[in-house]
Amino acid sequence: MIVAKRKPLDEIAEMIAPYEKVAIIGCRSCVAICLAGGEKEVKMLVSAMKLKNRKDGREQSLDGFVLERQCEKEWVKEVEEKILDSDIVLSMSCSLGTQTIGDMYPHRIVVPGLNTAIFGVPEEQGLWSEKCLGCGDCIIDTTGGICPIARCAKSMLNGPCGGSSDGHCEVNLDIECAWYAIHERLKLQNRLELMEYVRPPKNWSTSHSGGRRIIVREDAKLTPHQKRGQEVLE
Numbered sequence: 288m289i290v291a292k293r294k295p296l297d298e299i300a301e302m303i304a305p306y307e308k309v310a311i312i313g314c315r316s317c318v319a320i321c322l323a324g325g326e327k328e329v330k331m332l333v334s335a336m337k338l339k340n341r342k343d344g345r346e347q348s349l350d351g352f353v354l355e356r357q358c359e360k361e362w363v364k365e366v367e368e369k370i371l372d373s374d375i376v377l378s379m380s381c382s383l384g385t386q387t388i389g390d391m392y393p394h395r396i397v398v399p400g401l402n403t404a405i406f407g408v409p410e411e412q413g414l415w416s417e418k419c420l421g422c423g424d425c426i427i428d429t430t431g432g433i434c435p436i437a438r439c440a441k442s443m444l445n446g447p448c449g450g451s452s453d454g455h456c457e458v459n460l461d462i463e464c465a466w467y468a469i470h471e472r473l474k475l476q477n478r479l480e481l482m483e484y485v486r487p488p489k490n491w492s493t494s495h496s497g498g499r500r501i502i503v504r505e506d507a508k509l510t511p512h513q514k515r516g517q518e519v520l521e
């Protein structure tokens with residue numbers, strides 16, 4: 288899932304301060320699960336902002352609501368009226384939702400209430416860890432299912448580096464060395480010979496280094512006939 292964290296209240300207050308009518312829009316997907324931008328967090332932010340405004344003597348209308356998925360235009364369309372009726376939208380989704388609203392209504396001001404951080408998994412209550420950088424060419428079949436791109440500080444394809452110490456990473460001793468973890472996993476699977484396999488240099492053009500990426504699935508696209516049908520329904 289995409290893991291995000293709410294921006295500090297003062298930063299949010301500064302972004303929306305010049306505007307009278309603020310639409311605060313959350314999302315019921317990843318950011319709700321990581322406790323950053325779901326129903327509860329939107330309500331909490333609205334209350335916190337009202338208190339702050341009272342203290343600072345500022346008049347502002349704050350309307351908070353939550354969409355099923357803010358990165359899908361169909362869901363955003365359902366609240367179009369509220370968006371168009373506001374002076375500014377404070378998006379409480381990951382930046383994909385924020386940019387979806389911004390792209391749909393380019394004349395509106397849409398600002399992020401969250402800092403979008405990682406592709407991660409919840410390890411325990413209140414703790415998420417990064418497991419993938421979306422490189423576009425997955426190689427974890429050769430690394431025991433552990434991603435060295437995301438989990439090694441140097442994204443080494445062949446490790447460990449000389450700094451690995453007692454299973455910890457030299458860059459941050461609180462963090463497990465990814466290549467130590469890979470070694471242990473391969474040992475468990477009786478596949479230690481993979482530690483000696485030399486992974487060739489990676490083709491990074493499938494990663495963000497090759498510029499903005501677009502995924503196309505021709506088989507999932509609408510035919511011209513289906514598109515016309517959709518236009519008629521709309």
Ligand code: SF4
Nearest residue numbers: 419420422425426434
């Ligand atoms: S190898 Fe690439 S796609 Fe696979 S988990 Fe790592 S970053 Fe993600």
Ligand code: SF4
Nearest residue numbers: 439448456457464465
């Ligand atoms: S110590 Fe391990 S995780 Fe840290 S940079 Fe070296 S190989 Fe990567």
